[in-house]
Amino acid sequence: MFTKGTFILSNKWDKRFLEMAKLVASWSKDPSTQVGAVAVRNRTVIAQGYNGFPRGCDDHELYYLNKAIKYKRIVHAEMNAIYNAAENGVSLKGSTIYVIGLPICHDCAKGLIQAGISRVVTPEQEIPENWQESISSSISMFKEAGVVWDWIKY
Numbered sequence: 001m002f003t004k005g006t007f008i009l010s011n012k013w014d015k016r017f018l019e020m021a022k023l024v025a026s027w028s029k030d031p032s033t034q035v036g037a038v039a040v041r042n043r044t045v046i047a048q049g050y051n052g053f054p055r056g057c058d059d060h061e062l063y064y065l066n067k068a069i070k071y072k073r074i075v076h077a078e079m080n081a082i083y084n085a086a087e088n089g090v091s092l093k094g095s096t097i098y099v100i101g102l103p104i105c106h107d108c109a110k111g112l113i114q115a116g117i118s119r120v121v122t123p124e125q126e127i128p129e130n131w132q133e134s135i136s137s138s139i140s141m142f143k144e145a146g147v148v149w150d151w152i153k154y
């Protein structure tokens, strides 16, 4: 059966940063899915990202509607947070990342582990059927790598 990560009672700061991630998600031009990610250290935002095409690439709405084009171009919110941090010379080591819109896919989990993220916070949510296998992998990898994944009531 599908087992999620740790459930904790939400605290004020976790809720605040999920709210912020939700705002960032709203900047996505993807009409079907908006995901936002905010990386935080010492209650300070150090990077953010939302799902979208690479910086400078044509992000015409038609490209989002064509799945063949979209899936080749789209950068997930979590990876964009990592790339934005790298572009700005900011280390994410030891930080917490708040993600709203979808749980963490296996590709982003690998990226977050490699970037040194130590905690992931997402809202308690239903996992869409087509994401379950990917997210099960994320949960396993986070456990093995010692990354805490908290699912909070939001």
Ligand SMILES: [Zn+2]
Pocket (backbone or CB within 6 Å): 076, 077, 078, 104, 105, 106, 107, 108, 109
């Ligand atoms: Zn992802």
